[in-house]
Amino acid sequence: MCTYFCKKHGLLAGGLGLLLLVLLAASVGGTHAVAGRHHQPFALTDIPVLNYHKIDDIDNPLAVTPAEFAEQVxxxxxxxxxxxxxxxxxGYLKYGRALPDKPILITFDDGYRDNYANAYPILKKxxxxxxIFLVTDLVGNDDRFLTWDEARExxxxxxxxxxxxxxxxxxxxLDPEQIAGELAASAAExxxxxxxxxxxxxxxxxAYNLKIEELVRQxxxxxAFTIRYGQVGLESDPYALERIPIYHSSRTFRSFYCRIAAAPVLERLGIIR
Ligand SMILES: [Zn+2]
Structure with missing residues (x-):
């Protein structure tokens, strides 16, 4: 199914679909092999971290519609x-703590009000x-963004x-002092x-670099999460964690499905960015 969707989406062509299925099977088998070799007490799993922005009916690549979001969730x-x-x-990455089956982390950037009005009821259901990653100067100061009451709820x-x-x-x-100021003041608020x-x-x-990663740690x-496409695994840099951006397009669900189902393989082949 994914092969069909991916091909239709224009990400893959011809025989690459078959290769994908073979690699997908190999990747599943490979996970267990690695776990056995290193005698890990838990199964090694890569975790998808989805990255959304707006959940709204406007026509914008960063705005997944509420209907699309409901379908995806x-x-x-x-x-x-x-x-x-x-x-x-x-806890899983650092200490090997157990996770539920098929774990997934859903994230939203910027703190738009539609996260409360449109996404929250669907997720709650x-x-x-x-x-949700907030821009603290915008919370409660701009109608397009969350209020603190909504965030508290x-x-x-x-x-x-x-x-x-x-x-x-x-x-x-920004210079290092300004960066440190942004990091500290937003956390304090x-x-x-x-x-x-x-x-x-x-x-x-x-946008980040090694110096900025260090300031975030300090x-x-x-x-810290980036917008670099990929799943988070044991080899991930905790201050440069990968995410899977979800966009609105004419084939939003097909794109979403491909990105979730085939992420382990597409990431290794460098097909999706
Ligand atoms: Zn942003």
Whole structure:
């Protein structure tokens, strides 16, 4: 099915579809082989981290429509996926703590109000949670973004809030003092408003480098998410975690399905970016 979808989506052509199925089977077998060789007490699994922005009916690649989002979340629920928190993800990566079957981390960048109005009811219906990275200067100050009351309600219901800085400026354009200021001030404001210090960070526009990673670590964050396509695994850099961006397109669900189902293989072949 995925081969069909992927080909239709224009990502793959001709015999590559068959190769994909073969590699997919090899990748499943390979996971167990690696676990056995290193005598790990747990199965080695790569974790998909989905990255959304807006859930809205406007025509914008960054805006998945509520109907599309409901279809995607329904697919995950019907196929036995369980949403996890970043703490669970890091507990698994650092200490090998157990995860539920078919774990998946759903994230939203920027903190749009439609995350509360449109995504939250759909996620709640399935008992799912998500992690939202806030731009603290925009929360409660701009109608397009969440209010702190909305964030507090979601936080009480298991949603996790991380920092996406104060201003959303790409950190590569700032000096180290400014970067440290963005990291500290956004964390302080989220802690003041929600009563919990954010431990996770997402780079605005995805821009980062090794120096910035180090500043994020020094500021007390436990991990940081990029927009680099891929799944998170034991070899991932905790301050440059991969995600799977989900966009709106004429074939949104097919693209979504391909990105989820074939991610382990497509990532190795470098087909999807
Ligand atoms: Zn952003």
């Amino acid at each position: 329904g697919y995950l629920a019907d196929n036995g996926y369980h949403t996890i928190t970043p703490d669970q993800l890091m 399935h008992g799912f949670t998500a992690t 979601m936080h009480k219901n298991g949603f996790v809030f991380g920092s996406h800085t104060v201003s959303h400026l790409p950190l590569t354009t 989220i802690e003041r408003q929600l009563g919990a210090r954010p431990r996770y960070f997402a780079y605005p526009t995805g 500021s007390g964050y436990r991990a």
